Amino acid sequence: MIREVMTANKAVAEAARLAKPQVIPVYPITPQTTISEYLAQYVADEKIDAKYVKVESEHSAISAAVGASATGVRVFTATSSQGLMLMHEILFAAAGMRTPFVLADANRAISAPLNIWNDQQDSIAQRDAGWLQIYVENAQEALDTTLMAYKISENPKVLLPSMVCLDGFILTHTVEPVEIPDQEPVDEFLPPYKAEHAFLDPKNPMSIGNLADPDYYLEARHDMQVAMENSIEVIQQTCDEFAEIFGRKYGLVEPYKTEDAEIIFVAMGSLCSTIRVIVDQLREKGEKVGLLKIRAYRPFPVEAIDEAVKNCDKLAVIDKNVTFGIGGALYTDIKAKIHKDAYGFIAGLGGRDITPEAIFEVYEKTKNVPEKEVTWIGLKED
Amino acid sequence: MVNIGCVITTPGSSKNNKTGSWRTFKPILDKEKCIDCDNCIVFCPDSSVNKQHDIDYDYCKGCGICAHECPSDAIEMVKE
Numbered sequence: 422m423i424r425e426v427m428t429a430n431k432a433v434a435e436a437a438r439l440a441k442p443q444v445i446p447v448y449p450i451t452p453q454t455t456i457s458e459y460l461a462q463y464v465a466d467e468k469i470d471a472k473y474v475k476v477e478s479e480h481s482a483i484s485a486a487v488g489a490s491a492t493g494v495r496v497f498t499a500t501s502s503q504g505l506m507l508m509h510e511i512l513f514a515a516a517g518m519r520t521p522f523v524l525a526d527a528n529r530a531i532s533a534p535l536n537i538w539n540d541q542q543d544s545i546a547q548r549d550a551g552w553l554q555i556y557v558e559n560a561q562e563a564l565d566t567t568l569m570a571y572k573i574s575e576n577p578k579v580l581l582p583s584m585v586c587l588d589g590f591i592l593t594h595t596v597e598p599v600e601i602p603d604q605e606p607v608d609e610f611l612p613p614y615k616a617e618h619a620f621l622d623p624k625n626p627m628s629i630g631n632l633a634d635p636d637y638y639l640e641a642r643h644d645m646q647v648a649m650e651n652s653i654e655v656i657q658q659t660c661d662e663f664a665e666i667f668g669r670k671y672g673l674v675e676p677y678k679t680e681d682a683e684i685i686f687v688a689m690g691s692l693c694s695t696i697r698v699i700v701d702q703l704r705e706k707g708e709k710v711g712l713l714k715i716r717a718y719r720p721f722p723v724e725a726i727d728e729a730v731k732n733c734d735k736l737a738v739i740d741k742n743v744t745f746g747i748g749g750a751l752y753t754d755i756k757a758k759i760h761k762d763a764y765g766f767i768a769g770l771g772g773r774d775i776t777p778e779a780i781f782e783v784y785e786k787t788k789n790v791p792e793k794e795v796t797w798i799g800l801k802e803d
Numbered sequence: 804m805v806n807i808g809c810v811i812t813t814p815g816s817s818k819n820n821k822t823g824s825w826r827t828f829k830p831i832l833d834k835e836k837c838i839d840c841d842n843c844i845v846f847c848p849d850s851s852v853n854k855q856h857d858i859d860y861d862y863c864k865g866c867g868i869c870a871h872e873c874p875s876d877a878i879e880m881v882k883e
Contacts, residue, residue: 519808580807618807628811634820640805 424600429560429592432599433499433525433585434459436567438469439607440523443494446474446485451537452589453501453527460497479504483511483524490520490582491629493620495571495613497522501589502529505543509550515582516551516645518630519618521574522582523567524552528690528741529589530771538772539589541690545718545742545750551645553583553652554719556689560599563587565669566716568602568611572659575614578651586718588691590772602667610666649720656717673722675714676729678704682711684787685730687738687755687763689715692775696739699780710784715751723758736763737787739775739798743767748795765795773799818862822849826865828880830858836877843869843878 427435434456437445445464449457464473474489476482479500490496500508505526515522526544530536544554553573557563563585570583587593619629633641656673664670677697679685686696693714703710713729713736715722730736736759740749747753752765766783769775779798786796806812832843837856844852851863858869870878 517808619810625812626814628814628816629808631809631811633805633809637805637809641809644805644807 422600422603424598426596427560427599428455428594428596429557429563429587430455430527430594431459432560432564433567433587434463435599435601436564437497437525438463439602439604440495440497440568440571440611441469441613442471442497444472444474444486444489444496445469445498446476446482446489446496447498448476448479448482448500448504450479450501450504452529452593453499453504453525455593456499456525456527479507480511483508483515486522486524487511487515487518487520490515490522491518491619491621493614493616493622495522496520497524499525499527501527502531502537502543505547506531509547512547512550512552514630517641519580519645519648520582521571521580521614523570523574523585524582525563525567525585525587527589527593528586536771537589539591540741540770540772541586541588542742542770544584544586545744547584548719548750551581551649552719553579553581553649553656553717554586555583555716556586556718557592557716558691558693558714560592560597561669562671563592564599564601565663565667565671568607569656569659569663569671571614572611572662573652573655576652576655576659577617579648579655580618581645581648581652586690591691606666610663653717653720653722653724656720671716673717673725674729675716677712677714679711679713679729680732681709682732683709683734684784685711685713685733685736686780686783687713687715687736687751689718689751690741692739692741692769695775695777696780699777699784702777703784708784718751721754721758726755726759730759730761734762735787736761737766737783738763739766739768739783741769743770752795764791766798767795768798775799821861822864823861826860826863826883828865828867829860829883830863830865830867830869830878831881832856832858833877833879836875838875838877840874842872842874846872
Protein backbone atom coordinates (compact mmCIF):
# COMPACT_ATOMS: atom_id res chain seq x y z
CA MET A 422 0.00 0.00 0.00
CA ILE A 423 1.28 3.46 -0.84
CA ARG A 424 -0.05 6.84 0.15
CA GLU A 425 0.04 9.56 -2.46
CA VAL A 426 -1.39 13.03 -2.96
CA MET A 427 -3.72 12.99 -5.95
CA THR A 428 -7.00 14.16 -7.50
CA ALA A 429 -10.13 12.03 -7.35
CA ASN A 430 -9.75 11.52 -11.09
CA LYS A 431 -6.36 9.90 -10.52
CA ALA A 432 -7.87 7.88 -7.65
CA VAL A 433 -10.59 6.60 -10.00
CA ALA A 434 -7.99 5.73 -12.65
CA GLU A 435 -5.94 3.90 -10.02
CA ALA A 436 -9.03 1.94 -8.99
CA ALA A 437 -9.73 1.09 -12.62
CA ARG A 438 -6.13 -0.12 -13.00
CA LEU A 439 -6.44 -2.30 -9.90
CA ALA A 440 -9.76 -3.75 -11.11
CA LYS A 441 -7.98 -5.04 -14.25
CA PRO A 442 -10.57 -4.18 -16.90
CA GLN A 443 -10.02 -5.82 -20.28
CA VAL A 444 -11.75 -3.17 -22.37
CA ILE A 445 -11.77 0.60 -21.75
CA PRO A 446 -13.84 2.57 -24.29
CA VAL A 447 -13.70 6.21 -23.26
CA TYR A 448 -14.16 9.67 -24.70
CA PRO A 449 -12.69 12.71 -22.94
CA ILE A 450 -14.83 15.52 -21.56
CA THR A 451 -14.19 18.18 -18.91
CA PRO A 452 -13.89 17.52 -15.98
CA GLN A 453 -13.49 13.77 -16.56
CA THR A 454 -10.66 14.19 -19.12
CA THR A 455 -7.74 13.29 -16.87
CA ILE A 456 -9.33 9.91 -16.09
CA SER A 457 -9.23 9.05 -19.79
CA GLU A 458 -5.66 10.40 -20.00
CA TYR A 459 -4.39 8.41 -17.02
CA LEU A 460 -5.98 5.24 -18.37
CA ALA A 461 -4.51 5.78 -21.84
CA GLN A 462 -1.09 6.19 -20.23
CA TYR A 463 -1.52 3.06 -18.06
CA VAL A 464 -2.50 1.00 -21.11
CA ALA A 465 0.44 2.43 -23.12
CA ASP A 466 2.78 1.65 -20.22
CA GLU A 467 1.31 -1.88 -19.97
CA LYS A 468 0.18 -1.24 -16.41
CA ILE A 469 -3.27 -2.38 -17.57
CA ASP A 470 -3.66 -5.28 -19.99
CA ALA A 471 -6.69 -3.82 -21.72
CA LYS A 472 -7.94 -2.75 -25.11
CA TYR A 473 -8.28 1.04 -24.96
CA VAL A 474 -10.95 1.90 -27.52
CA LYS A 475 -10.72 5.42 -28.91
CA VAL A 476 -14.21 6.35 -30.00
CA GLU A 477 -15.78 9.32 -31.76
CA SER A 478 -18.41 10.12 -29.11
CA GLU A 479 -19.81 9.11 -25.76
CA HIS A 480 -22.66 7.31 -27.52
CA SER A 481 -20.01 5.09 -29.09
CA ALA A 482 -18.05 4.77 -25.84
CA ILE A 483 -21.01 3.38 -23.94
CA SER A 484 -22.09 1.25 -26.91
CA ALA A 485 -18.62 -0.30 -27.06
CA ALA A 486 -18.75 -0.80 -23.30
CA VAL A 487 -22.06 -2.68 -23.53
CA GLY A 488 -20.80 -4.80 -26.43
CA ALA A 489 -17.55 -5.63 -24.66
CA SER A 490 -19.28 -6.43 -21.38
CA ALA A 491 -21.73 -8.71 -23.19
CA THR A 492 -18.77 -10.82 -24.32
CA GLY A 493 -18.09 -11.52 -20.66
CA VAL A 494 -15.13 -9.24 -19.88
CA ARG A 495 -14.68 -6.51 -17.28
CA VAL A 496 -15.17 -3.03 -18.70
CA PHE A 497 -14.54 0.48 -17.42
CA THR A 498 -15.63 3.82 -18.82
CA ALA A 499 -16.02 7.37 -17.59
CA THR A 500 -17.74 10.55 -18.68
CA SER A 501 -19.41 13.74 -17.52
CA SER A 502 -22.33 16.06 -18.16
CA GLN A 503 -23.17 16.32 -21.90
CA GLY A 504 -21.26 13.09 -22.44
CA LEU A 505 -23.60 11.29 -20.05
CA MET A 506 -26.54 12.96 -21.81
CA LEU A 507 -25.32 11.53 -25.12
CA MET A 508 -25.02 8.11 -23.45
CA HIS A 509 -28.61 8.29 -22.19
CA GLU A 510 -30.13 5.92 -24.74
CA ILE A 511 -27.50 3.22 -24.23
CA LEU A 512 -27.52 3.54 -20.43
CA PHE A 513 -30.93 1.89 -20.52
CA ALA A 514 -29.63 -0.81 -22.88
CA ALA A 515 -26.68 -1.49 -20.56
CA ALA A 516 -29.01 -2.03 -17.62
CA GLY A 517 -31.60 -3.97 -19.62
CA MET A 518 -28.94 -6.25 -21.11
CA ARG A 519 -27.61 -6.65 -17.56
CA THR A 520 -24.04 -5.75 -18.48
CA PRO A 521 -22.36 -5.20 -15.10
CA PHE A 522 -19.65 -2.66 -15.86
CA VAL A 523 -18.65 0.51 -14.05
CA LEU A 524 -18.85 4.12 -15.23
CA ALA A 525 -17.33 7.03 -13.33
CA ASP A 526 -19.25 10.26 -13.79
CA ALA A 527 -17.49 13.52 -12.98
CA ASN A 528 -20.62 15.42 -11.97
CA ARG A 529 -21.08 18.59 -13.99
CA ALA A 530 -23.97 20.91 -14.84
CA ILE A 531 -26.05 20.48 -17.99
CA SER A 532 -26.38 22.98 -20.84
CA ALA A 533 -28.09 25.43 -21.53
CA PRO A 534 -26.74 27.83 -20.46
CA LEU A 535 -23.40 26.19 -21.09
CA ASN A 536 -21.60 25.52 -17.82
CA ILE A 537 -18.68 23.24 -17.05
CA TRP A 538 -18.82 23.55 -13.26
CA ASN A 539 -20.15 21.13 -10.71
CA ASP A 540 -23.64 20.10 -9.81
CA GLN A 541 -25.29 16.68 -9.89
CA GLN A 542 -27.92 17.23 -12.56
CA ASP A 543 -26.20 14.97 -15.12
CA SER A 544 -26.33 11.74 -13.13
CA ILE A 545 -29.64 12.57 -11.45
CA ALA A 546 -31.17 12.85 -14.93
CA GLN A 547 -30.16 9.20 -15.48
CA ARG A 548 -31.66 7.85 -12.29
CA ASP A 549 -34.37 5.81 -14.05
CA ALA A 550 -31.95 3.99 -16.37
CA GLY A 551 -31.60 0.97 -14.10
CA TRP A 552 -28.06 1.78 -12.96
CA LEU A 553 -26.82 1.74 -9.41
CA GLN A 554 -25.64 5.21 -8.43
CA ILE A 555 -23.21 5.84 -5.62
CA TYR A 556 -22.13 9.39 -4.74
CA VAL A 557 -18.73 9.88 -3.16
CA GLU A 558 -17.38 12.58 -0.87
CA ASN A 559 -13.62 12.50 -1.43
CA ALA A 560 -10.85 10.98 -3.55
CA GLN A 561 -10.28 7.98 -1.27
CA GLU A 562 -13.97 7.17 -1.36
CA ALA A 563 -13.90 7.52 -5.16
CA LEU A 564 -11.14 4.90 -5.38
CA ASP A 565 -12.70 2.54 -2.86
CA THR A 566 -16.20 2.87 -4.33
CA THR A 567 -15.00 2.18 -7.87
CA LEU A 568 -13.50 -1.11 -6.68
CA MET A 569 -16.61 -1.99 -4.68
CA ALA A 570 -18.86 -1.07 -7.61
CA TYR A 571 -17.45 -3.94 -9.68
CA LYS A 572 -18.05 -6.45 -6.94
CA ILE A 573 -21.60 -5.19 -6.42
CA SER A 574 -22.49 -5.02 -10.12
CA GLU A 575 -21.01 -8.44 -10.92
CA ASN A 576 -22.84 -10.13 -8.06
CA PRO A 577 -25.24 -12.68 -9.66
CA LYS A 578 -28.08 -11.24 -7.54
CA VAL A 579 -27.52 -7.81 -9.09
CA LEU A 580 -25.98 -7.84 -12.61
CA LEU A 581 -26.71 -4.17 -13.20
CA PRO A 582 -24.12 -1.54 -14.16
CA SER A 583 -22.87 0.97 -11.58
CA MET A 584 -22.24 4.68 -11.80
CA VAL A 585 -19.72 6.17 -9.41
CA CYS A 586 -20.56 9.87 -9.11
CA LEU A 587 -17.84 12.27 -8.06
CA ASP A 588 -18.23 16.04 -7.94
CA GLY A 589 -16.55 17.72 -10.89
CA PHE A 590 -13.60 20.01 -10.04
CA ILE A 591 -14.34 19.95 -6.29
CA LEU A 592 -13.07 16.36 -6.28
CA THR A 593 -11.77 15.75 -9.78
CA HIS A 594 -9.29 18.63 -9.77
CA THR A 595 -8.27 19.07 -6.13
CA VAL A 596 -5.63 16.92 -4.50
CA GLU A 597 -5.65 15.09 -1.20
CA PRO A 598 -3.79 12.11 0.26
CA VAL A 599 -5.11 8.76 -0.99
CA GLU A 600 -4.12 5.25 -0.01
CA ILE A 601 -3.62 3.07 -3.07
CA PRO A 602 -4.11 -0.58 -2.13
CA ASP A 603 -1.67 -3.23 -3.33
CA GLN A 604 -2.76 -5.47 -6.21
CA GLU A 605 -2.78 -8.63 -4.11
CA PRO A 606 -5.53 -7.71 -1.62
CA VAL A 607 -7.53 -6.15 -4.48
CA ASP A 608 -7.31 -9.44 -6.40
CA GLU A 609 -8.49 -11.23 -3.29
CA PHE A 610 -11.39 -8.80 -2.88
CA LEU A 611 -12.23 -8.63 -6.57
CA PRO A 612 -11.50 -11.87 -8.46
CA PRO A 613 -11.81 -11.88 -12.28
CA TYR A 614 -15.34 -11.42 -13.64
CA LYS A 615 -16.90 -14.74 -14.57
CA ALA A 616 -19.93 -14.01 -16.70
CA GLU A 617 -22.58 -16.71 -16.50
CA HIS A 618 -25.59 -15.04 -18.09
CA ALA A 619 -24.05 -13.40 -21.18
CA PHE A 620 -20.71 -14.12 -22.81
CA LEU A 621 -19.07 -14.83 -26.14
CA ASP A 622 -18.33 -18.51 -26.70
CA PRO A 623 -18.67 -20.14 -30.14
CA LYS A 624 -19.43 -23.45 -28.40
CA ASN A 625 -22.36 -21.88 -26.55
CA PRO A 626 -23.93 -19.49 -29.06
CA MET A 627 -26.39 -17.02 -27.60
CA SER A 628 -28.33 -14.01 -28.73
CA ILE A 629 -28.07 -10.87 -26.59
CA GLY A 630 -30.08 -7.67 -26.80
CA ASN A 631 -33.14 -9.25 -28.33
CA LEU A 632 -36.62 -8.08 -29.11
CA ALA A 633 -39.01 -8.88 -26.28
CA ASP A 634 -42.65 -8.69 -27.23
CA PRO A 635 -45.42 -7.85 -24.75
CA ASP A 636 -45.32 -11.47 -23.49
CA TYR A 637 -41.81 -10.97 -22.08
CA TYR A 638 -40.96 -7.28 -21.61
CA LEU A 639 -42.85 -6.77 -18.33
CA GLU A 640 -41.03 -9.71 -16.72
CA ALA A 641 -37.65 -8.48 -17.95
CA ARG A 642 -38.24 -5.07 -16.37
CA HIS A 643 -39.54 -6.65 -13.16
CA ASP A 644 -36.36 -8.74 -12.94
CA MET A 645 -34.39 -5.47 -12.97
CA GLN A 646 -36.48 -4.11 -10.11
CA VAL A 647 -35.80 -7.29 -8.11
CA ALA A 648 -32.07 -6.98 -8.90
CA MET A 649 -32.11 -3.38 -7.71
CA GLU A 650 -33.84 -4.45 -4.48
CA ASN A 651 -31.27 -7.25 -4.02
CA SER A 652 -28.46 -4.74 -4.46
CA ILE A 653 -29.25 -3.09 -1.11
CA GLU A 654 -28.03 -6.16 0.76
CA VAL A 655 -25.18 -6.75 -1.70
CA ILE A 656 -23.88 -3.19 -1.28
CA GLN A 657 -23.86 -3.57 2.51
CA GLN A 658 -22.15 -6.98 2.31
CA THR A 659 -19.56 -5.65 -0.13
CA CYS A 660 -18.83 -2.65 2.10
CA ASP A 661 -18.35 -5.00 5.07
CA GLU A 662 -15.99 -7.25 3.08
CA PHE A 663 -14.08 -4.20 1.89
CA ALA A 664 -13.71 -2.94 5.48
CA GLU A 665 -12.34 -6.31 6.57
CA ILE A 666 -9.60 -6.27 3.95
CA PHE A 667 -8.81 -2.56 3.63
CA GLY A 668 -9.96 -1.16 6.97
CA ARG A 669 -12.15 1.61 5.56
CA LYS A 670 -15.82 1.34 6.43
CA TYR A 671 -18.61 2.44 4.12
CA GLY A 672 -22.33 1.80 3.88
CA LEU A 673 -25.49 2.68 1.98
CA VAL A 674 -25.62 5.89 4.01
CA GLU A 675 -23.24 7.54 6.44
CA PRO A 676 -24.83 9.11 9.51
CA TYR A 677 -22.94 11.77 11.48
CA LYS A 678 -24.14 12.81 14.95
CA THR A 679 -27.69 11.82 14.04
CA GLU A 680 -28.65 9.85 17.15
CA ASP A 681 -29.85 12.75 19.30
CA ALA A 682 -30.26 15.26 16.46
CA GLU A 683 -33.46 17.25 16.15
CA ILE A 684 -32.60 18.47 12.66
CA ILE A 685 -30.66 16.32 10.20
CA PHE A 686 -29.11 17.58 6.98
CA VAL A 687 -29.44 15.11 4.09
CA ALA A 688 -27.05 15.47 1.16
CA MET A 689 -24.82 13.63 -1.32
CA GLY A 690 -21.21 13.94 -2.40
CA SER A 691 -18.51 16.45 -1.48
CA LEU A 692 -21.00 18.87 0.03
CA CYS A 693 -21.15 16.53 3.03
CA SER A 694 -17.63 17.58 4.04
CA THR A 695 -18.75 21.20 4.39
CA ILE A 696 -21.91 20.22 6.24
CA ARG A 697 -19.97 18.09 8.72
CA VAL A 698 -17.89 21.14 9.73
CA ILE A 699 -21.07 23.20 10.17
CA VAL A 700 -22.67 20.42 12.23
CA ASP A 701 -19.68 20.58 14.60
CA GLN A 702 -19.90 24.37 14.83
CA LEU A 703 -23.65 24.26 15.53
CA ARG A 704 -23.13 21.52 18.11
CA GLU A 705 -20.66 23.77 19.93
CA LYS A 706 -23.47 26.31 20.21
CA GLY A 707 -25.69 23.62 21.71
CA GLU A 708 -27.78 22.93 18.60
CA LYS A 709 -28.86 19.31 18.20
CA VAL A 710 -28.04 18.75 14.58
CA GLY A 711 -26.63 15.93 12.45
CA LEU A 712 -25.87 14.90 8.88
CA LEU A 713 -27.01 11.94 6.85
CA LYS A 714 -24.82 11.40 3.82
CA ILE A 715 -26.56 9.37 1.12
CA ARG A 716 -24.02 7.21 -0.70
CA ALA A 717 -26.40 4.91 -2.55
CA TYR A 718 -29.00 7.00 -4.36
CA ARG A 719 -30.08 4.07 -6.56
CA PRO A 720 -31.02 1.73 -4.99
CA PHE A 721 -32.69 4.17 -2.59
CA PRO A 722 -31.84 2.80 0.86
CA VAL A 723 -35.14 3.49 2.64
CA GLU A 724 -34.52 1.25 5.67
CA ALA A 725 -31.04 2.64 6.32
CA ILE A 726 -32.38 6.21 6.06
CA ASP A 727 -35.33 5.41 8.35
CA GLU A 728 -32.98 3.96 10.93
CA ALA A 729 -30.67 6.99 10.84
CA VAL A 730 -33.42 9.62 11.09
CA LYS A 731 -35.82 7.83 13.46
CA ASN A 732 -35.18 10.16 16.42
CA CYS A 733 -35.15 13.50 14.62
CA ASP A 734 -37.91 16.07 14.09
CA LYS A 735 -37.00 17.59 10.74
CA LEU A 736 -34.91 16.88 7.67
CA ALA A 737 -33.15 19.56 5.63
CA VAL A 738 -32.49 18.01 2.23
CA ILE A 739 -29.96 19.82 0.03
CA ASP A 740 -30.01 19.02 -3.69
CA LYS A 741 -27.44 20.01 -6.30
CA ASN A 742 -30.03 19.30 -8.97
CA VAL A 743 -33.59 20.24 -9.74
CA THR A 744 -36.54 18.33 -11.09
CA PHE A 745 -38.40 21.31 -12.49
CA GLY A 746 -41.93 21.68 -11.24
CA ILE A 747 -41.47 19.68 -8.06
CA GLY A 748 -38.06 20.20 -6.40
CA GLY A 749 -34.74 18.43 -5.86
CA ALA A 750 -34.62 14.73 -6.73
CA LEU A 751 -33.29 13.63 -3.35
CA TYR A 752 -35.87 15.79 -1.58
CA THR A 753 -38.78 14.34 -3.55
CA ASP A 754 -37.56 10.78 -2.92
CA ILE A 755 -37.22 11.50 0.80
CA LYS A 756 -40.72 13.01 0.82
CA ALA A 757 -42.08 9.94 -0.94
CA LYS A 758 -40.47 7.30 1.27
CA ILE A 759 -39.50 8.80 4.65
CA HIS A 760 -42.23 9.84 7.06
CA LYS A 761 -40.64 12.92 8.59
CA ASP A 762 -41.08 16.66 8.13
CA ALA A 763 -38.70 17.31 5.27
CA TYR A 764 -37.76 20.60 3.60
CA GLY A 765 -35.99 20.85 0.28
CA PHE A 766 -33.18 23.23 -0.61
CA ILE A 767 -31.75 23.73 -4.08
CA ALA A 768 -28.17 24.94 -3.96
CA GLY A 769 -24.88 24.96 -5.82
CA LEU A 770 -26.25 24.62 -9.35
CA GLY A 771 -23.67 25.23 -12.06
CA GLY A 772 -20.82 25.41 -9.58
CA ARG A 773 -22.18 28.13 -7.29
CA ASP A 774 -20.24 27.73 -4.05
CA ILE A 775 -22.21 26.24 -1.20
CA THR A 776 -20.62 28.27 1.56
CA PRO A 777 -20.79 27.70 5.34
CA GLU A 778 -23.19 30.68 5.43
CA ALA A 779 -25.48 28.86 2.98
CA ILE A 780 -25.56 25.81 5.28
CA PHE A 781 -26.29 28.01 8.31
CA GLU A 782 -29.12 29.58 6.32
CA VAL A 783 -30.54 26.14 5.52
CA TYR A 784 -30.36 25.27 9.20
CA GLU A 785 -32.05 28.48 10.38
CA LYS A 786 -34.79 28.16 7.77
CA THR A 787 -35.46 24.52 8.70
CA LYS A 788 -35.53 25.33 12.41
CA ASN A 789 -38.10 28.11 11.91
CA VAL A 790 -40.03 26.18 9.22
CA PRO A 791 -39.37 27.59 5.72
CA GLU A 792 -42.07 29.60 3.93
CA LYS A 793 -41.90 27.20 1.01
CA GLU A 794 -41.37 23.45 0.86
CA VAL A 795 -38.51 23.97 -1.58
CA THR A 796 -36.19 26.94 -1.11
CA TRP A 797 -33.45 28.05 -3.51
CA ILE A 798 -30.38 29.04 -1.52
CA GLY A 799 -28.10 31.88 -2.61
CA LEU A 800 -30.34 33.37 -5.31
CA LYS A 801 -29.20 36.86 -6.27
CA GLU A 802 -32.07 39.30 -6.37
CA ASP A 803 -31.91 42.59 -8.22
CA MET B 804 -39.84 -16.54 -16.96
CA VAL B 805 -37.15 -14.88 -19.06
CA ASN B 806 -33.37 -15.35 -18.94
CA ILE B 807 -31.34 -12.61 -17.25
CA GLY B 808 -31.10 -9.73 -19.72
CA CYS B 809 -33.46 -11.61 -22.10
CA VAL B 810 -30.47 -13.59 -23.37
CA ILE B 811 -31.48 -16.34 -25.80
CA THR B 812 -29.30 -19.44 -25.42
CA THR B 813 -31.00 -21.61 -28.07
CA PRO B 814 -29.88 -20.44 -31.53
CA GLY B 815 -32.46 -20.41 -34.32
CA SER B 816 -35.30 -19.88 -31.90
CA SER B 817 -36.81 -17.01 -33.89
CA LYS B 818 -38.66 -19.63 -35.98
CA ASN B 819 -40.69 -20.40 -32.86
CA ASN B 820 -42.16 -16.94 -33.17
CA LYS B 821 -44.98 -17.52 -35.68
CA THR B 822 -45.31 -14.05 -37.10
CA GLY B 823 -48.21 -15.14 -39.34
CA SER B 824 -50.52 -14.13 -36.49
CA TRP B 825 -49.76 -10.47 -37.26
CA ARG B 826 -51.47 -10.76 -40.67
CA THR B 827 -54.57 -8.80 -41.65
CA PHE B 828 -54.54 -9.60 -45.37
CA LYS B 829 -53.62 -13.01 -46.72
CA PRO B 830 -51.99 -13.50 -50.16
CA ILE B 831 -53.74 -16.11 -52.29
CA LEU B 832 -51.88 -17.30 -55.40
CA ASP B 833 -53.78 -18.37 -58.49
CA LYS B 834 -51.33 -20.91 -59.99
CA GLU B 835 -53.24 -20.79 -63.31
CA LYS B 836 -52.12 -17.16 -63.79
CA CYS B 837 -48.59 -17.71 -62.41
CA ILE B 838 -45.84 -17.36 -65.04
CA ASP B 839 -43.03 -18.68 -62.77
CA CYS B 840 -41.14 -15.38 -62.78
CA ASP B 841 -40.22 -15.96 -59.08
CA ASN B 842 -40.64 -12.26 -58.21
CA CYS B 843 -42.64 -13.25 -55.14
CA ILE B 844 -39.79 -15.48 -53.93
CA VAL B 845 -37.19 -12.78 -54.49
CA PHE B 846 -39.13 -9.90 -52.96
CA CYS B 847 -40.71 -11.65 -49.94
CA PRO B 848 -38.97 -10.03 -46.92
CA ASP B 849 -39.76 -13.04 -44.73
CA SER B 850 -38.69 -15.86 -47.09
CA SER B 851 -42.23 -17.17 -46.85
CA VAL B 852 -42.56 -18.29 -50.49
CA ASN B 853 -40.81 -21.50 -51.56
CA LYS B 854 -39.65 -22.60 -54.99
CA GLN B 855 -43.03 -24.14 -55.77
CA HIS B 856 -44.60 -20.78 -54.89
CA ASP B 857 -46.30 -22.21 -51.84
CA ILE B 858 -46.83 -19.50 -49.24
CA ASP B 859 -45.86 -20.31 -45.65
CA TYR B 860 -48.71 -18.80 -43.65
CA ASP B 861 -46.92 -19.48 -40.35
CA TYR B 862 -44.56 -16.60 -41.11
CA CYS B 863 -46.20 -14.53 -43.89
CA LYS B 864 -47.13 -11.21 -42.21
CA GLY B 865 -49.40 -10.23 -45.10
CA CYS B 866 -47.32 -7.27 -46.23
CA GLY B 867 -48.58 -7.64 -49.81
CA ILE B 868 -45.22 -7.07 -51.52
CA CYS B 869 -45.61 -10.33 -53.45
CA ALA B 870 -48.97 -9.20 -54.83
CA HIS B 871 -47.53 -5.78 -55.71
CA GLU B 872 -44.53 -7.28 -57.53
CA CYS B 873 -46.49 -9.99 -59.37
CA PRO B 874 -46.52 -9.01 -63.12
CA SER B 875 -49.47 -11.29 -63.93
CA ASP B 876 -51.75 -10.27 -61.02
CA ALA B 877 -51.76 -13.90 -59.86
CA ILE B 878 -51.72 -12.96 -56.15
CA GLU B 879 -54.80 -11.50 -54.48
CA MET B 880 -54.76 -10.04 -50.96
CA VAL B 881 -57.81 -11.33 -49.13
CA LYS B 882 -58.89 -10.10 -45.72
CA GLU B 883 -58.40 -12.77 -43.01
